[in-house]
Amino acid sequence: MAQLPAGHVPLIGSLLRRLRPRPPAIDDALWDAACARLPWVAALDPARRERLRPLAARFLHEKTITPLDGLELAAGESVLLAALCCLPLLEFGGNGLHGWSQLLVYPEAFRVRRSHVDAAGVLHEWDDELIGEAWDHGPLILSWADVQADLEEPDAGYCVAVHEMAHKLDVLDGELDGTPLLPARWQREWARDFQQAYDAFCAEVDAGRETAIDPYAAEAPEEFFAVASEYHFTAPALLRERMPAVAAHLARFYGPSPLL
Numbered sequence: 001m002a003q004l005p006a007g008h009v010p011l012i013g014s015l016l017r018r019l020r021p022r023p024p025a026i027d028d029a030l031w032d033a034a035c036a037r038l039p040w041v042a043a044l045d046p047a048r049r050e051r052l053r054p055l056a057a058r059f060l061h062e063k064t065i066t067p068l069d070g071l072e073l074a075a076g077e078s079v080l081l082a083a084l085c086c087l088p089l090l091e092f093g094g095n096g097l098h099g100w101s102q103l104l105v106y107p108e109a110f111r112v113r114r115s116h117v118d119a120a121g122v123l124h125e126w127d128d129e130l131i132g133e134a135w136d137h138g139p140l141i142l143s144w145a146d147v148q149a150d151l152e153e154p155d156a157g158y159c160v161a162v163h164e165m166a167h168k169l170d171v172l173d174g175e176l177d178g179t180p181l182l183p184a185r186w187q188r189e190w191a192r193d194f195q196q197a198y199d200a201f202c203a204e205v206d207a208g209r210e211t212a213i214d215p216y217a218a219e220a221p222e223e224f225f226a227v228a229s230e231y232h233f234t235a236p237a238l239l240r241e242r243m244p245a246v247a248a249h250l251a252r253f254y255g256p257s258p259l260l
Contacts, residue, residue: 048258056079
């Protein structure tokens with residue numbers, strides 16, 4: 001069979017997108033109620049809030065939201081979770097939803113079993129208590145209690161849903177390394193500026209200094225990106241003051257913070 005030239009591939013993709021059924025629209029009352037409960041969405045300008053709506057509808061159409069351990073979620077709470085998870089996709093778009101199909105929601109912090117074989121071949125096992133997790137090609141997992149706590153203090157520097165969605169965006173290029181899929185030149189600039197800021201931040205933490213940014217950001221480059229993403233949405237002025245280059249990249253990547 002003759003092979004189509006490479007230039008035809010985008011046309012095929014465009015055709016497939018047109019043939020794919022549109023996700024059902026979110027009910028007006030449910031959408032308005034979700035926006036009112038989400039401080040960062042309520043603070044968006046009307047045009048960006050309307051851009052978020054079809055992303056949230058696509059999320060609800062493509063992802064299975066599964067409450068666990070006796071948790072029950074009403075329809076409005078599923079809409080709230082979809083809108084919150086799609087907030088970091090306002091500029092990146094729906095491609096940020098690729099590669100996974102399920103959102104698992106625990107009532108509160110959950111335990112996971114970890115294991116590691118050290119250099120001597122000894123197996124170590126322990127339990128971690130988490131409020132969120134994002135598997136490379138698996139589900140996104142959130143604690144409902146911590147999602148609600150974030151909503152109650154929207155400017156405190158924390159948003160577990162944004163943190164885990166940042167990991168999902170990070171891994172789209174095949175590597176969980178703190179540098180998401182970007183045009184080549186921007187990716188180089190991002191990697192340079194984030195590495196410099198990460199190294200400086202780790203030096204502060206290693207020296208035992210108290211940091212304005214959550215010290216968990218020093219755990220790894222991917223955690224630095226995810227924590228900085230939380231600050232972009234919840235404490236943007238602080239992020240801009242302490243890490244101006246990082247803040248500038250995130251403002252370009254996510255769009256302006258609704259809290260600025």
